[in-house]
Amino acid sequence: MATPAVEVNSAVPGLSAERQVTWPKRQRVRLSNGLDVILVESHTIPKFHGELFLRSGNATVIERGPGLAEMTATVLRTGTSKRVSRQIEEDLRRLGADLSSYAGADTSAISFAGLSEFAEPLLGLVDELARDAAFPEAEFERERRQKLEEVKLSRTEPGFLAGERLRKVLFGAHPYGVVSPSEEQVAAYKRDDLLGVYRDFYTPENALLVLVGDFQPGAMLKSVEKVFGAWQGKKPVPSVFASPANPRSRHVYLVHQPGAVQTQILAGCHAITRRHPDWVKLGLTNSLYGGAFNSRLVMNIREDKGYTYSPRSGVNALRQHGYFSVSAAVRNDVVAASLTEIFYEMDKLRSLPVPEPELADAQNYLSGVFSMGLATQGGLLGQIAVVALNELPDDYLETYRAKVRALTPADLLETARKYLDSANMQIVVVGDRAQIESQAALFGELEVFDAQGKHLR
Amino acid sequence: MKQLQIAIESTTLANGLKVVIAPETTAPVVTIGVYYKIGFRLEPKGRSGFAHLFEHMMFQGSANAPKMQHIKLINSSGGVLNGSTHYDVTNYYEAVPSNALERVLWLEADRMRALKVDDENLRNQRDVVKEEVRVNVLNQPYGGFPWLDLPPVAFRNWANSHNFYGDFTDLDAADLSDVFTFFKTYYVPNNAVLLILGDVKPEEGFALAKKLFADIPAGPPPPFADPTEPEQNEERRGHVEEKFGTLPAIAIGYVVPKRRTADWCAMALLDQALHGGRAGKLYRELVLEKQVAVELDGGIDDIFGYNGPTQMVTRIMHKPEFTGETAMAAFDQVIREIQENGISEDELAQLKVKWQSDFVSLLENGHGGMPRYGLMHLLACFTLFDNEPQLVNSILDGFLAVKREEIQAAARKYLVKEKRAIVFRTPTASSAKEAA
Numbered sequence: 001m002a003t004p005a006v007e008v009n010s011a012v013p014g015l016s017a018e019r020q021v022t023w024p025k026r027q028r029v030r031l032s033n034g035l036d037v038i039l040v041e042s043h044t045i046p047k048f049h050g051e052l053f054l055r056s057g058n059a060t061v062i063e064r065g066p067g068l069a070e071m072t073a074t075v076l077r078t079g080t081s082k083r084v085s086r087q088i089e090e091d092l093r094r095l096g097a098d099l100s101s102y103a104g105a106d107t108s109a110i111s112f113a114g115l116s117e118f119a120e121p122l123l124g125l126v127d128e129l130a131r132d133a134a135f136p137e138a139e140f141e142r143e144r145r146q147k148l149e150e151v152k153l154s155r156t157e158p159g160f161l162a163g164e165r166l167r168k169v170l171f172g173a174h175p176y177g178v179v180s181p182s183e184e185q186v187a188a189y190k191r192d193d194l195l196g197v198y199r200d201f202y203t204p205e206n207a208l209l210v211l212v213g214d215f216q217p218g219a220m221l222k223s224v225e226k227v228f229g230a231w232q233g234k235k236p237v238p239s240v241f242a243s244p245a246n247p248r249s250r251h252v253y254l255v256h257q258p259g260a261v262q263t264q265i266l267a268g269c270h271a272i273t274r275r276h277p278d279w280v281k282l283g284l285t286n287s288l289y290g291g292a293f294n295s296r297l298v299m300n301i302r303e304d305k306g307y308t309y310s311p312r313s314g315v316n317a318l319r320q321h322g323y324f325s326v327s328a329a330v331r332n333d334v335v336a337a338s339l340t341e342i343f344y345e346m347d348k349l350r351s352l353p354v355p356e357p358e359l360a361d362a363q364n365y366l367s368g369v370f371s372m373g374l375a376t377q378g379g380l381l382g383q384i385a386v387v388a389l390n391e392l393p394d395d396y397l398e399t400y401r402a403k404v405r406a407l408t409p410a411d412l413l414e415t416a417r418k419y420l421d422s423a424n425m426q427i428v429v430v431g432d433r434a435q436i437e438s439q440a441a442l443f444g445e446l447e448v449f450d451a452q453g454k455h456l457r
Numbered sequence: 458m459k460q461l462q463i464a465i466e467s468t469t470l471a472n473g474l475k476v477v478i479a480p481e482t483t484a485p486v487v488t489i490g491v492y493y494k495i496g497f498r499l500e501p502k503g504r505s506g507f508a509h510l511f512e513h514m515m516f517q518g519s520a521n522a523p524k525m526q527h528i529k530l531i532n533s534s535g536g537v538l539n540g541s542t543h544y545d546v547t548n549y550y551e552a553v554p555s556n557a558l559e560r561v562l563w564l565e566a567d568r569m570r571a572l573k574v575d576d577e578n579l580r581n582q583r584d585v586v587k588e589e590v591r592v593n594v595l596n597q598p599y600g601g602f603p604w605l606d607l608p609p610v611a612f613r614n615w616a617n618s619h620n621f622y623g624d625f626t627d628l629d630a631a632d633l634s635d636v637f638t639f640f641k642t643y644y645v646p647n648n649a650v651l652l653i654l655g656d657v658k659p660e661e662g663f664a665l666a667k668k669l670f671a672d673i674p675a676g677p678p679p680p681f682a683d684p685t686e687p688e689q690n691e692e693r694r695g696h697v698e699e700k701f702g703t704l705p706a707i708a709i710g711y712v713v714p715k716r717r718t719a720d721w722c723a724m725a726l727l728d729q730a731l732h733g734g735r736a737g738k739l740y741r742e743l744v745l746e747k748q749v750a751v752e753l754d755g756g757i758d759d760i761f762g763y764n765g766p767t768q769m770v771t772r773i774m775h776k777p778e779f780t781g782e783t784a785m786a787a788f789d790q791v792i793r794e795i796q797e798n799g800i801s802e803d804e805l806a807q808l809k810v811k812w813q814s815d816f817v818s819l820l821e822n823g824h825g826g827m828p829r830y831g832l833m834h835l836l837a838c839f840t841l842f843d844n845e846p847q848l849v850n851s852i853l854d855g856f857l858a859v860k861r862e863e864i865q866a867a868a869r870k871y872l873v874k875e876k877r878a879i880v881f882r883t884p885t886a887s888s889a890k891e892a893a
Contacts, residue, residue: 094810149704
C-alpha cells in the first residue's frame with residue numbers, strides 16, 4: 001500500500017479494563033401448532049420489537065414466478081376478512097405501531113414495533129395478517145401496477161444494475177441468479193398465485209416469531225399462546241435446487257448507462273454460508289480487506305488516492321450459497337486504476353501474512369462492533385434472528401468474540417487464498433460505455449449489456 | 458404510555474464548552490458526540506459546500522493524531538465513527554466499547570485544539586467529496602430530490618437557497634487558508650457541545666472532559682450570517698430535469714412556523730395527519746384511493762434539529778399518464794378538506810399516541826451502527842439552540858396539548874399557496890423513452 005505506516009503517538013490513552021459483554025437470556029419455546037417463539041427482555045425503552053419470519057422467500061417460490069414472495073408480502077397488509085386496508089393502517093397508528101412486510105431470497109417476514117402497553121392487540125393484528133389475509137382484488141391490482149413502476153425505476157439505478165448482473169453471473173439458473181422480476185413477469189402475476197404462496201408457506205410450522213423488548217417474558221408468552229395458538233398449517237415441502245456452477249477465470253460485464261458521470265464497480269466470487277466453519281475467519285479477513293473504515297482498501301482508494309467515496313467489501317450470506325463482493329463508485333477516468341488496486345489488495349492478503357498489530361486491530365474492531373447490537377431492541381432482534389434462522393449453535397453470540405480473537409495470521413492467509421478468489425472474480429461495471437470500455441477490457445473477456453439486460457455488440 | 462424520563466447531567470467548562478452526559482448502562486457501549494454550531498446554511502458565500510468539505514478535513518489529522526490515526530484508533534478500539542453536516546450544526550460521533558472512552562475524548566480534544574492538515578489532504582478529500590456528490594446526486598435517479606432542488610426555488614436568502622453540497626467550481630476554489638480560517642472561527646469550544654451517552658458514570662465523564670478539553674482556548678464568539686427570510690407572499694414554482702428516472706416527481710414545501718411555538722406543535726401533528734405513513738391523508742388519497750401517485754412521503758425533516766427557516770415537504774412520484782397539474786389538484790383537495798373539516802377527536806388521539814411512540818424510538822435509534830444517535834442529536838441541538846438539554850424530557854408536552862381546532866387553524870394559516878414552493882422534476886425525453 002502506498003500509504004506509509006504511522007507511529008502511534010505515545011500520548012494516546014490506552015484502553016481501560018473491558019466491561020464484560022453479557023448477552024441477555026433467550027427463552028425459546030415451540031407452541032403446540034409448531035410455531036417457534038424466541039423471547040428476549042430489553043428495557044431500554046417502553047416498547048418492543050418483533051418479527052414473524054416465514055422460512056421461505058423469493059428463491060423458494062421462483063418456479064411459481066420471480067418475486068412472488070415479495071408481492072405476496074406486499075399485498076398481505078391490505079386487508080383481512082375482518083379489517084379493510086384503511087382500518088389496518090388506522091389501528092396501527094392507534095397502537096403507536098410500525099409494521100412492514102417484505103420478502104428476501106430465503107425468508108418472508110412481518111416486522112413490527114410498538115408500545116409495550118399495546119402488545120397484545122398488535123400481536124393480534126400480526127396473527128390476522130399471517131393467517132387471515134384476504135388479498136382483495138382491487139388492492140392486488142393497485143400494488144401490481146405500483147410494482148411495475150418500481151421495476152422500471154430500479155433499472156435506472158447503477159447499484160441495482162450492478163447487483164442484478166453480478167447475481168446472474170454468479171448463480172446462473174439457480175434461483176439466486178434472479179434479484180427482481182421483469183415487467184412482463186409482474187404483468188403476469190395473478191391473485192391466485194399470491195393465495196397459493198400464502199396458503200403453502202405462511203404456516204406456523206414454517207414460522208419463527210422473535211420478540212425483543214420491554215416486557216415480562218411469562219406474561220408475553222401467555223399473550224403469544226393466546227393470539228397465535230389457533231393458527232394451523234404444515235411445514236412446506238422444501239424446494240431443492242442444483243448447485244450453481246462456480247464461474248472460472250475473470251470476466252468483465254459492462255452494463256451500459258448512457259450519460260453516466262461515474263462508474264459503479266462490483267466484483268464478486270462464490271464464498272460460504274454462515275453455517276460454514278470458516279465463516280468467522282472470512283468475516284475477519286473481509287474486515288481487514290474492505291469491511292471497515294480502517295481497512296486496506298478504503299485507506300488505499302479513498303484516503304490515499306481519492307478515487308471514490310464509499311468503497312466496501314462484504315460477505316453476502318444467502319442461506320444456501322454465500323458470495324464475497326467488493327464495490328466502489330469511482331470517477332470514470334480511474335476505472336482501470338481502481339480495479340488494479342482492488343486486485344492488488346486482494347492479492348497482497350493472499351500472499352503475505354497480516355502483521356500481528358494489524359490483526360489485533362481488526363480483531364478488536366470486529367468483536368467491538370459485534371456487541372453494539374446489545375444497545376438497541378432492533379439491533380438485538382437482528383442478531384438473534386440471524387442465529388435462529390441459520391440454525392447456528394445456541395451459544396453463537398456468547399462465543400463469537402473469543403473465536404475472532406483466536407485467529408492467527410496463518411488462518412487469514414489460508415482464508416484469503418481460499419475465498420478472495422482474485423483469479424476468478426467476476427467483474428461488473430455500470431457506466432457510460434464510451435468512457436470505460438477500454439479500461440474495463442484490460443481485466444478479462446468483456447461482454448456488454450444494456451440496462452434492460454440485452455446483449456450489445 | 459409510561460413517561461420516559463432520561464437522566465441528563467450537564468455543565469459548561471471555563472472555556473465555554475458545554476458537556477452533556479446521559480448515562481444508561483444496559484450495554485457496555487458508550488456513544489460520544491461533538492457538535493459544532495455551524496452548518497451549511499451559514500457557510501461563506503462563494504464557498505458553497507465548504508461546511509461539508511471541512512467536515513471531511515476534520516478526519517485528516519490533528520496535532521498528535523496524523524492522517525489515518527484517528528480512524529485507526531477508533532476502529533481498533535472496537536468502535537465506529539462518522540460525521541455529518543446539517544443546516545445549522547456539524548457533528549462528529551463515535552460508538553465504542555466503554556473502555557475506550559478516554560481515548561475517544563482525547564482524539565476529539567486533539568482535533569478541536571489543533572487541526573493539522575496540508576494541501577495534499579485537501580486535494581484528496583475534494584476528490585472524495587466529488588465522488589460523494591456523484592454517487593448521491595449526479596449519477597443517481599432523483600439524486601438531490603428534493604433537498605437540493607427546493608431551496609433555490611423556495612428561499613431568497615443565499616444562506617437558505619444555495620447548493621449545500623457545493624458547486625464543483627466552489628469546491629475547487631477552496632484552499633488551505635479557507636480551511637484554517639473556518640476552523641479558527643467556528644471550531645472553538647465556546648461554539649460546541651460534547652455529549653457522552655451510555656455506559657459512563659457522570660462524575661467520571663465530567664472529570665475526563667475537564668482533563669482533556671479545559672485547556673483548549675476559547676475564541677471570539679463566531680459571527681453568524683442572518684438566515685432570516687423575507688416574508689413570502691406568492692407561490693413559487695421551479696422545474697428540474699430528471700436525467701435517469703422514469704416517473705415524474707413533484708415536491709411541495711410549506712414554510713414551517715417558528716420552532717417551540719404552539720403553532721409549531723400544531724404543525725407537527727398536522728404533518729403527522731398528512732404524512733404519517735399509509736394512514737396519512739395524502740398517501741391514502743393519492744396512492745390508495747385516487748391512485749394518481751405511485752409513491753408519496755414527506756414531513757418536517759429533522760424537526761428538532763434546525764435553527765432557521767425550514768419547510769414541511771411532500772414528495773410525490775406519480776404515474777406518467779397523469780399530468781403534474783392533475784396530481785397537484787388531488788394534493789390540493791386533501792389540503793382543502795383538512796382546512797374545511799379539520800380532523801376528528803379519534804384521529805387526534807391516534808396521532809398523539811403515534812407521535813409519542815415515534816419520539817421514543819427516535820431517541821433510541823441507531824444510525825449506521827451507532828446506538829442512541831437520536832438522543833445524542835436532540836441533546837446537542839437543545840443545548841446549542843436553546844441551552845436546555847433537559848428539553849428532551851419536556852418537549853413532548855407541547856405536542857400532546859394540541860387541540861383539534863389548532864390543527865385546523867394551522868392548516869388554514871400555513872398550508873396556503875402564498876407560503877409554498879413547488880418543484881416539478883420531470884424525466885427528460887430520453888429517460889422516458891428508455892423506459893417505454
